[in-house]
Amino acid sequence: xxxxxxxxxxxxSTIVPSRPLCAIxxxxxxxxxxxQSQAILQEEMATIDSAQGISSDVxxxxxxxxxxxxxxxxxxxxxxNKAKVKSRLPPKYPxxxxxxxxxxxxxxxxxxxxxxxxxxxxVIDSSGLREFEQEGLIALKRWEYHPATFDGVPVESFNxxxxxxxILGGKKVxxxxxxxxxxxAANDAxxxxxxxETKRLIKELDKRKKLNNMELFMFAMLEADYAKVSNNLLxxxxxxxxxxxxxxxxxxxxxxxxxxxxxxxxxxxDAHEYYAAKKVYEKALETSTDxxxxxxxxxxxxxxxxxxxxxxxxxxxxxxxxxxxxxxVLSYNQFSIVDLVGDINELQIRCDLKVIVYxxxxxxxxxxxxxxxxxxxxxxxxNDTSFSLLETRA
Numbered sequence: 488x489x490x491x492x493x494x495x496x497x498x499x500s501t502i503v504p505s506r507p508l509c510a511i512x513x514x515x516x517x518x519x520x521x522x523q524s525q526a527i528l529q530e531e532m533a534t535i536d537s538a539q540g541i542s543s544d545v546x547x548x549x550x551x552x553x554x555x556x557x558x559x560x561x562x563x564x565x566x567x568n569k570a571k572v573k574s575r576l577p578p579k580y581p582x583x584x585x586x587x588x589x590x591x592x593x594x595x596x597x598x599x600x601x602x603x604x605x606x607x608x609x610v611i612d613s614s615g616l617r618e619f620e621q622e623g624l625i626a627l628k629r630w631e632y633h634p635a636t637f638d639g640v641p642v643e644s645f646n647x648x649x650x651x652x653x654i655l656g657g658k659k660v661x662x663x664x665x666x667x668x669x670x671x672a673a674n675d676a677x678x679x680x681x682x683x684e685t686k687r688l689i690k691e692l693d694k695r696k697k698l699n700n701m702e703l704f705m706f707a708m709l710e711a712d713y714a715k716v717s718n719n720l721l722x723x724x725x726x727x728x729x730x731x732x733x734x735x736x737x738x739x740x741x742x743x744x745x746x747x748x749x750x751x752x753x754x755x756x757d758a759h760e761y762y763a764a765k766k767v768y769e770k771a772l773e774t775s776t777d778x779x780x781x782x783x784x785x786x787x788x789x790x791x792x793x794x795x796x797x798x799x800x801x802x803x804x805x806x807x808x809x810x811x812x813x814x815x816v817l818s819y820n821q822f823s824i825v826d827l828v829g830d831i832n833e834l835q836i837r838c839d840l841k842v843i844v845y846x847x848x849x850x851x852x853x854x855x856x857x858x859x860x861x862x863x864x865x866x867x868x869x870n871d872t873s874f875s876l877l878e879t880r881a
Contacts, residue, residue, distance in 0.1 A: 567839060567860055570599040570632040570644050578626035578651055581618035588660050590699040591616045592652045592732070593623040596814070596837060596865065598645040603632040607645070607842065611812040611865065614703055615696055623651045637840065645842040646863055648814075650732070652700075660699040666692070673709055677716065685713050704733040721806050724754040735770065745777045752784055759803050761791045762816045801878035806871065807831075813866040820855040821881040822864070829872025838862035854881050 584590075591614030598607040605627050610620050627649070635644035662670070673688035692706055707729035714723035727750060734747035748771045755764035768784050775781060795818060805813050807829070824831070824847075831847040839860025845853075847868075855862055864876065 566638050568636045569839065570603065570635040570647070573603060573631040573633050575630045576626060578619075578622040578653075580653060580655075581616075581622055584616065584618050584653070585655065588655060588699060589616060589618075590614075590654055590660060591619045591703065592650055592700075593620045594648065594650040595623060595627055596648050596812075596863075597627060598643060598837075598842060599632045599634060599647065601634050601641040601643050603634045603641075604628075605630050605632070609812065609865070611648070611814055612650075619651075619653050622653075626651070635839070642840060644839050645837045646839050646861055648863075652732075652736075654700060660701060662702045662705060663698055666695065666698070666702055666705075670705055670709060673713075677709070677713055680716070682713070682717060689713060700733060703729055707733075720754070720757055721804060724758050724760075725806075725808060727751060727754055731767075735774065737774075741776055744771075744775060745780050748775065748777075748780065748784075756787070759801070761795065762818065764788070765791070798880045803876050803878075804873070805866070805876060806873045807866065807868045809870055813868075815864045815876055817855070817862045817864060817878060819878045819880045820857050820862075821852060822876055822878045823852045824849070825875050825877055827872070827874040829869050829874075831866055831868040831872060831874070833867040835865040835867075836862055837865060 581589075592612075593610060593614070594612040596609045596611050597605050600606050608624055608627050610624070613620050634641040636642065669688060669692055673685055673692065676682075676684040676688060689710060692709075707726045710726035711723050711730060714720075714726055731747045731751040734743045748767060752764050752767045755761070755767060765788055768781075768788050771777075771781060771784065798819075801818055803815060805815070807813050824834075827849060834845045834847045834853075836843045836845075836853065836855060838855065839862075841859050847866075
Protein backbone atom coordinates (compact mmCIF):
# COMPACT_ATOMS: atom_id res chain seq x y z
CA UNK A 488 0.00 0.00 0.00
CA UNK A 489 2.87 2.35 0.79
CA UNK A 490 4.27 1.90 -2.70
CA UNK A 491 0.94 2.55 -4.40
CA UNK A 492 0.45 5.75 -2.37
CA UNK A 493 3.93 6.95 -3.32
CA UNK A 494 3.14 6.41 -6.97
CA UNK A 495 -0.19 8.22 -6.70
CA UNK A 496 1.43 11.20 -5.01
CA UNK A 497 4.11 11.49 -7.66
CA UNK A 498 1.63 11.18 -10.54
CA UNK A 499 -0.11 14.29 -9.28
CA SER A 500 3.08 16.35 -9.35
CA THR A 501 3.70 19.17 -11.81
CA ILE A 502 4.68 18.21 -15.36
CA VAL A 503 6.69 20.34 -17.77
CA PRO A 504 6.96 19.82 -21.55
CA SER A 505 10.75 19.75 -21.78
CA ARG A 506 13.55 17.21 -21.28
CA PRO A 507 14.56 15.77 -18.93
CA LEU A 508 11.10 15.27 -17.48
CA CYS A 509 10.55 14.60 -13.82
CA ALA A 510 10.69 10.82 -13.34
CA ILE A 511 8.85 8.70 -10.83
CA UNK A 512 9.31 5.20 -9.54
CA UNK A 513 6.70 2.57 -10.30
CA UNK A 514 6.25 1.25 -6.80
CA UNK A 515 3.24 -0.91 -7.51
CA UNK A 516 4.80 -2.77 -10.40
CA UNK A 517 8.50 -3.42 -10.85
CA UNK A 518 8.73 -5.10 -14.21
CA UNK A 519 11.22 -7.80 -13.25
CA UNK A 520 11.47 -10.04 -16.26
CA UNK A 521 13.92 -12.49 -17.75
CA UNK A 522 16.61 -10.68 -19.72
CA GLN A 523 19.32 -13.03 -20.92
CA SER A 524 18.40 -14.17 -24.40
CA GLN A 525 20.76 -17.12 -24.45
CA ALA A 526 18.30 -19.18 -22.42
CA ILE A 527 15.69 -18.61 -25.11
CA LEU A 528 18.02 -18.91 -28.07
CA GLN A 529 19.85 -22.05 -27.00
CA GLU A 530 17.05 -23.91 -25.29
CA GLU A 531 14.13 -22.52 -27.28
CA MET A 532 12.63 -20.55 -24.41
CA ALA A 533 12.81 -23.42 -21.94
CA THR A 534 14.60 -21.61 -19.11
CA ILE A 535 13.28 -18.06 -18.97
CA ASP A 536 12.30 -18.63 -15.35
CA SER A 537 15.92 -18.98 -14.28
CA ALA A 538 17.36 -16.15 -16.39
CA GLN A 539 18.54 -12.91 -14.81
CA GLY A 540 15.93 -10.25 -14.18
CA ILE A 541 15.76 -6.69 -15.40
CA SER A 542 13.85 -3.84 -13.85
CA SER A 543 11.92 -1.31 -15.89
CA ASP A 544 11.08 0.91 -12.96
CA VAL A 545 10.84 4.47 -14.27
CA UNK A 546 7.57 5.99 -15.40
CA UNK A 547 8.12 9.57 -16.59
CA UNK A 548 5.28 11.83 -15.62
CA UNK A 549 5.11 13.35 -19.07
CA UNK A 550 1.61 12.54 -20.22
CA UNK A 551 1.72 10.14 -23.16
CA UNK A 552 -0.68 8.70 -25.63
CA UNK A 553 -3.28 6.70 -23.77
CA UNK A 554 -6.65 7.10 -25.47
CA UNK A 555 -8.27 10.36 -24.36
CA UNK A 556 -11.94 9.72 -24.84
CA UNK A 557 -12.96 12.87 -22.96
CA UNK A 558 -11.79 15.45 -25.53
CA UNK A 559 -11.68 15.15 -29.31
CA UNK A 560 -13.47 11.83 -29.29
CA UNK A 561 -16.67 13.01 -27.62
CA UNK A 562 -18.05 13.44 -31.14
CA UNK A 563 -16.99 9.95 -32.14
CA UNK A 564 -18.62 8.29 -29.14
CA UNK A 565 -21.87 10.09 -29.77
CA UNK A 566 -22.35 9.66 -33.51
CA UNK A 567 -19.48 7.83 -35.24
CA ASN A 568 -19.16 4.06 -35.67
CA LYS A 569 -16.04 2.50 -37.18
CA ALA A 570 -16.19 0.08 -40.09
CA LYS A 571 -16.80 -3.58 -39.23
CA VAL A 572 -15.50 -6.66 -41.02
CA LYS A 573 -17.86 -8.25 -43.55
CA SER A 574 -15.49 -10.73 -45.25
CA ARG A 575 -11.75 -11.08 -44.80
CA LEU A 576 -9.88 -13.89 -46.57
CA PRO A 577 -6.24 -14.63 -45.68
CA PRO A 578 -3.49 -13.76 -48.19
CA LYS A 579 -2.04 -16.36 -50.54
CA TYR A 580 1.29 -17.77 -49.42
CA PRO A 581 3.88 -16.85 -52.11
CA UNK A 582 4.87 -20.01 -54.00
CA UNK A 583 8.60 -19.33 -54.04
CA UNK A 584 8.59 -18.36 -50.37
CA UNK A 585 6.82 -21.61 -49.50
CA UNK A 586 9.29 -23.70 -51.52
CA UNK A 587 12.22 -22.01 -49.77
CA UNK A 588 10.54 -22.30 -46.32
CA UNK A 589 10.56 -18.50 -45.95
CA UNK A 590 8.39 -16.87 -43.26
CA UNK A 591 7.68 -13.31 -42.18
CA UNK A 592 5.06 -10.61 -41.67
CA UNK A 593 3.77 -7.34 -43.10
CA UNK A 594 1.86 -4.55 -41.34
CA UNK A 595 -0.47 -2.22 -43.22
CA UNK A 596 -2.39 1.00 -42.71
CA UNK A 597 -5.55 1.40 -44.79
CA UNK A 598 -8.84 3.20 -45.31
CA UNK A 599 -12.37 1.93 -45.93
CA UNK A 600 -14.64 3.61 -48.49
CA UNK A 601 -18.28 4.42 -47.86
CA UNK A 602 -19.07 1.36 -50.00
CA UNK A 603 -17.05 -0.83 -47.61
CA UNK A 604 -14.03 -1.35 -49.91
CA UNK A 605 -10.41 -1.22 -48.69
CA UNK A 606 -8.38 1.64 -50.21
CA UNK A 607 -5.25 3.75 -49.71
CA UNK A 608 -3.19 0.83 -48.39
CA UNK A 609 0.35 1.56 -47.13
CA VAL A 610 3.01 -0.84 -45.85
CA ILE A 611 4.19 0.57 -42.51
CA ASP A 612 6.36 -2.35 -41.38
CA SER A 613 7.48 -5.78 -42.58
CA SER A 614 10.07 -8.51 -42.20
CA GLY A 615 11.59 -7.31 -45.48
CA LEU A 616 10.34 -9.80 -48.07
CA ARG A 617 8.53 -7.99 -50.89
CA GLU A 618 6.49 -11.07 -51.82
CA PHE A 619 4.76 -10.98 -48.42
CA GLU A 620 4.04 -7.27 -48.80
CA GLN A 621 2.63 -7.80 -52.30
CA GLU A 622 0.38 -10.72 -51.35
CA GLY A 623 -0.79 -8.78 -48.31
CA LEU A 624 -1.72 -5.82 -50.50
CA ILE A 625 -3.62 -8.08 -52.91
CA ALA A 626 -5.55 -9.73 -50.06
CA LEU A 627 -6.41 -6.46 -48.33
CA LYS A 628 -7.91 -4.96 -51.46
CA ARG A 629 -10.32 -7.93 -51.63
CA TRP A 630 -11.54 -7.51 -48.05
CA GLU A 631 -15.04 -6.15 -47.51
CA TYR A 632 -16.38 -4.08 -44.62
CA HIS A 633 -19.63 -2.70 -43.43
CA PRO A 634 -18.69 0.98 -43.82
CA ALA A 635 -18.27 3.41 -40.97
CA THR A 636 -21.26 5.61 -40.25
CA PHE A 637 -21.65 9.18 -39.04
CA ASP A 638 -25.13 10.05 -37.80
CA GLY A 639 -26.23 6.79 -39.42
CA VAL A 640 -24.90 7.75 -42.89
CA PRO A 641 -22.07 5.65 -44.49
CA VAL A 642 -18.79 7.59 -44.67
CA GLU A 643 -15.18 6.97 -45.64
CA SER A 644 -12.92 6.11 -42.71
CA PHE A 645 -9.15 6.05 -42.67
CA ASN A 646 -7.44 5.03 -39.45
CA UNK A 647 -7.03 1.23 -39.62
CA UNK A 648 -4.01 -1.03 -39.18
CA UNK A 649 -3.51 -4.79 -39.49
CA UNK A 650 -0.57 -7.20 -39.34
CA UNK A 651 -0.51 -10.28 -41.59
CA UNK A 652 1.76 -13.14 -40.50
CA UNK A 653 3.11 -15.63 -43.01
CA ILE A 654 3.84 -18.84 -41.10
CA LEU A 655 4.33 -22.27 -42.63
CA GLY A 656 2.18 -25.03 -41.18
CA GLY A 657 3.49 -28.42 -40.15
CA LYS A 658 7.07 -28.86 -38.99
CA LYS A 659 8.66 -25.90 -37.18
CA VAL A 660 11.25 -24.15 -39.35
CA UNK A 661 14.58 -23.57 -37.61
CA UNK A 662 17.45 -21.16 -38.28
CA UNK A 663 19.91 -21.55 -41.13
CA UNK A 664 23.30 -22.96 -40.00
CA UNK A 665 25.30 -19.94 -41.19
CA UNK A 666 22.88 -17.60 -39.45
CA UNK A 667 23.15 -19.59 -36.21
CA UNK A 668 26.97 -19.52 -36.28
CA UNK A 669 27.00 -15.74 -36.62
CA UNK A 670 24.28 -15.33 -34.03
CA UNK A 671 26.15 -17.47 -31.51
CA ALA A 672 29.29 -15.39 -32.09
CA ALA A 673 27.31 -12.19 -31.42
CA ASN A 674 25.79 -13.65 -28.27
CA ASP A 675 29.24 -14.73 -27.06
CA ALA A 676 30.55 -11.20 -27.64
CA UNK A 677 27.59 -9.72 -25.76
CA UNK A 678 28.14 -12.13 -22.85
CA UNK A 679 31.77 -11.01 -22.75
CA UNK A 680 30.59 -7.38 -22.74
CA UNK A 681 32.45 -6.73 -26.01
CA UNK A 682 29.90 -4.24 -27.31
CA UNK A 683 31.92 -3.10 -30.31
CA GLU A 684 32.20 -6.67 -31.62
CA THR A 685 28.53 -7.30 -30.84
CA LYS A 686 27.54 -4.19 -32.78
CA ARG A 687 29.68 -5.26 -35.75
CA LEU A 688 28.14 -8.72 -35.83
CA ILE A 689 24.61 -7.31 -35.49
CA LYS A 690 25.22 -5.08 -38.53
CA GLU A 691 26.51 -8.10 -40.42
CA LEU A 692 23.45 -10.14 -39.50
CA ASP A 693 21.12 -7.27 -40.29
CA LYS A 694 22.34 -7.11 -43.90
CA ARG A 695 21.24 -10.70 -44.42
CA LYS A 696 17.55 -11.40 -45.03
CA LYS A 697 15.94 -13.36 -42.22
CA LEU A 698 14.58 -16.58 -43.71
CA ASN A 699 11.89 -17.50 -41.20
CA ASN A 700 10.15 -16.43 -38.02
CA MET A 701 12.64 -18.20 -35.77
CA GLU A 702 15.50 -16.23 -37.32
CA LEU A 703 13.50 -13.01 -37.00
CA PHE A 704 12.84 -13.82 -33.36
CA MET A 705 16.44 -14.77 -32.54
CA PHE A 706 17.88 -11.67 -34.22
CA ALA A 707 15.34 -9.38 -32.54
CA MET A 708 16.14 -10.88 -29.12
CA LEU A 709 19.87 -10.34 -29.68
CA GLU A 710 19.29 -6.77 -30.83
CA ALA A 711 17.00 -6.02 -27.88
CA ASP A 712 19.49 -7.37 -25.36
CA TYR A 713 22.37 -5.47 -26.95
CA ALA A 714 20.29 -2.28 -26.85
CA LYS A 715 19.46 -2.89 -23.19
CA VAL A 716 23.13 -3.23 -22.25
CA SER A 717 23.92 -0.16 -24.39
CA ASN A 718 21.16 1.89 -22.71
CA ASN A 719 19.48 2.48 -26.08
CA LEU A 720 15.80 2.50 -25.16
CA LEU A 721 14.42 3.24 -28.63
CA UNK A 722 16.44 0.44 -30.24
CA UNK A 723 15.42 -1.98 -27.49
CA UNK A 724 11.75 -1.09 -27.86
CA UNK A 725 11.73 -1.49 -31.65
CA UNK A 726 13.64 -4.79 -31.49
CA UNK A 727 11.63 -6.30 -28.67
CA UNK A 728 8.38 -5.52 -30.51
CA UNK A 729 9.34 -8.34 -32.91
CA UNK A 730 10.03 -10.65 -29.95
CA UNK A 731 6.67 -9.70 -28.44
CA UNK A 732 4.88 -10.56 -31.69
CA UNK A 733 6.51 -13.99 -31.68
CA UNK A 734 5.90 -14.85 -28.02
CA UNK A 735 2.27 -13.72 -27.87
CA UNK A 736 0.98 -15.79 -30.77
CA UNK A 737 -1.65 -18.44 -30.16
CA UNK A 738 -0.27 -21.63 -28.69
CA UNK A 739 2.68 -20.05 -26.87
CA UNK A 740 3.19 -21.21 -23.29
CA UNK A 741 1.70 -18.82 -20.72
CA UNK A 742 5.01 -18.11 -18.96
CA UNK A 743 6.58 -16.87 -22.21
CA UNK A 744 3.54 -14.75 -22.99
CA UNK A 745 3.78 -13.21 -19.50
CA UNK A 746 7.50 -12.54 -19.98
CA UNK A 747 6.89 -10.81 -23.31
CA UNK A 748 3.92 -8.82 -21.94
CA UNK A 749 5.88 -7.60 -18.93
CA UNK A 750 8.92 -6.49 -20.86
CA UNK A 751 6.98 -4.89 -23.74
CA UNK A 752 4.70 -3.04 -21.34
CA UNK A 753 7.73 -1.77 -19.42
CA UNK A 754 9.51 -0.59 -22.55
CA UNK A 755 6.48 1.34 -23.76
CA UNK A 756 6.16 2.95 -20.33
CA ASP A 757 9.83 3.95 -20.34
CA ALA A 758 9.44 5.39 -23.86
CA HIS A 759 6.35 7.42 -22.81
CA GLU A 760 4.16 5.46 -25.23
CA TYR A 761 1.25 4.91 -22.88
CA TYR A 762 -1.30 4.28 -25.65
CA ALA A 763 0.83 1.38 -26.90
CA ALA A 764 1.31 0.14 -23.33
CA LYS A 765 -2.44 0.11 -22.90
CA LYS A 766 -2.82 -1.94 -26.10
CA VAL A 767 -0.42 -4.51 -24.62
CA TYR A 768 -2.64 -4.66 -21.55
CA GLU A 769 -5.81 -5.02 -23.65
CA LYS A 770 -4.26 -7.89 -25.58
CA ALA A 771 -3.24 -9.57 -22.34
CA LEU A 772 -6.81 -9.26 -21.07
CA GLU A 773 -7.98 -11.29 -24.08
CA THR A 774 -5.30 -13.98 -23.99
CA SER A 775 -3.60 -14.21 -20.59
CA THR A 776 -4.57 -16.34 -17.62
CA ASP A 777 -1.93 -14.71 -15.41
CA UNK A 778 -4.24 -12.87 -13.00
CA UNK A 779 -1.39 -11.52 -10.88
CA UNK A 780 0.25 -9.92 -13.91
CA UNK A 781 -3.05 -8.45 -15.13
CA UNK A 782 -3.81 -6.97 -11.72
CA UNK A 783 -0.40 -5.35 -11.42
CA UNK A 784 -0.52 -3.84 -14.91
CA UNK A 785 -4.09 -2.61 -14.37
CA UNK A 786 -2.92 -0.52 -11.40
CA UNK A 787 -0.50 1.32 -13.67
CA UNK A 788 -3.00 1.68 -16.54
CA UNK A 789 -5.55 3.30 -14.20
CA UNK A 790 -3.03 5.91 -13.09
CA UNK A 791 -1.96 6.57 -16.68
CA UNK A 792 -5.59 7.20 -17.65
CA UNK A 793 -5.94 9.73 -14.85
CA UNK A 794 -2.70 11.41 -15.84
CA UNK A 795 -3.71 11.76 -19.49
CA UNK A 796 -7.08 13.17 -18.51
CA UNK A 797 -5.21 16.09 -16.88
CA UNK A 798 -4.33 17.39 -20.36
CA UNK A 799 -0.62 17.89 -19.78
CA UNK A 800 1.74 18.07 -22.79
CA UNK A 801 2.96 14.81 -24.30
CA UNK A 802 6.40 14.21 -25.74
CA UNK A 803 7.46 11.08 -27.61
CA UNK A 804 10.90 10.52 -29.11
CA UNK A 805 11.04 8.86 -32.52
CA UNK A 806 13.54 7.37 -34.92
CA UNK A 807 12.97 6.14 -38.49
CA UNK A 808 14.39 2.67 -39.08
CA UNK A 809 15.09 1.65 -42.65
CA UNK A 810 12.01 1.88 -44.86
CA UNK A 811 9.57 1.58 -41.98
CA UNK A 812 6.99 4.33 -41.56
CA UNK A 813 7.09 5.81 -38.07
CA UNK A 814 3.58 6.02 -36.66
CA UNK A 815 2.02 7.42 -33.53
CA VAL A 816 -1.56 7.55 -32.23
CA LEU A 817 -2.43 11.06 -31.05
CA SER A 818 -4.18 11.84 -27.79
CA TYR A 819 -4.66 15.54 -28.48
CA ASN A 820 -5.44 17.57 -31.60
CA GLN A 821 -2.28 19.66 -31.88
CA PHE A 822 1.37 18.70 -32.28
CA SER A 823 4.78 19.81 -33.53
CA ILE A 824 8.04 18.09 -34.49
CA VAL A 825 11.10 19.26 -32.52
CA ASP A 826 14.76 18.29 -32.12
CA LEU A 827 14.93 16.99 -35.70
CA VAL A 828 18.19 15.32 -36.76
CA GLY A 829 17.99 14.06 -40.35
CA ASP A 830 15.34 14.44 -43.05
CA ILE A 831 11.56 13.92 -43.00
CA ASN A 832 10.05 13.64 -46.47
CA GLU A 833 6.33 13.29 -45.79
CA LEU A 834 3.98 13.63 -42.85
CA GLN A 835 0.53 12.05 -43.07
CA ILE A 836 -2.32 12.43 -40.60
CA ARG A 837 -4.84 9.58 -40.74
CA CYS A 838 -8.00 10.21 -38.77
CA ASP A 839 -11.25 8.30 -38.55
CA LEU A 840 -12.93 10.69 -40.97
CA LYS A 841 -10.12 12.16 -43.07
CA VAL A 842 -6.54 11.68 -44.26
CA ILE A 843 -4.20 14.62 -44.91
CA VAL A 844 -0.73 14.40 -46.51
CA TYR A 845 1.85 17.16 -46.01
CA UNK A 846 5.27 17.96 -47.43
CA UNK A 847 7.11 18.28 -44.16
CA UNK A 848 8.07 21.77 -42.98
CA UNK A 849 10.17 22.25 -39.83
CA UNK A 850 9.04 24.60 -37.06
CA UNK A 851 5.40 23.99 -37.97
CA UNK A 852 2.49 23.21 -35.65
CA UNK A 853 -0.32 20.99 -36.94
CA UNK A 854 -3.80 21.56 -35.51
CA UNK A 855 -6.48 18.96 -36.27
CA UNK A 856 -10.22 19.76 -36.11
CA UNK A 857 -11.72 17.90 -33.18
CA UNK A 858 -14.54 16.48 -35.32
CA UNK A 859 -12.15 14.26 -37.33
CA UNK A 860 -12.10 11.54 -34.65
CA UNK A 861 -9.10 9.52 -33.48
CA UNK A 862 -5.94 10.31 -35.45
CA UNK A 863 -2.55 8.75 -36.18
CA UNK A 864 0.59 10.42 -37.52
CA UNK A 865 2.65 8.53 -40.13
CA UNK A 866 6.12 9.89 -40.94
CA UNK A 867 8.35 8.88 -43.84
CA UNK A 868 12.00 9.95 -43.94
CA UNK A 869 15.62 8.98 -44.23
CA ASN A 870 17.01 6.06 -42.24
CA ASP A 871 18.11 6.94 -38.66
CA THR A 872 16.31 10.30 -38.70
CA SER A 873 15.47 11.20 -35.09
CA PHE A 874 13.05 13.73 -33.63
CA SER A 875 10.52 14.34 -30.88
CA LEU A 876 6.77 14.72 -31.39
CA LEU A 877 5.29 17.17 -28.89
CA GLU A 878 1.52 17.04 -28.37
CA THR A 879 -0.47 19.81 -26.75
CA ARG A 880 -4.17 20.36 -26.24
CA ALA A 881 -5.33 23.25 -28.45
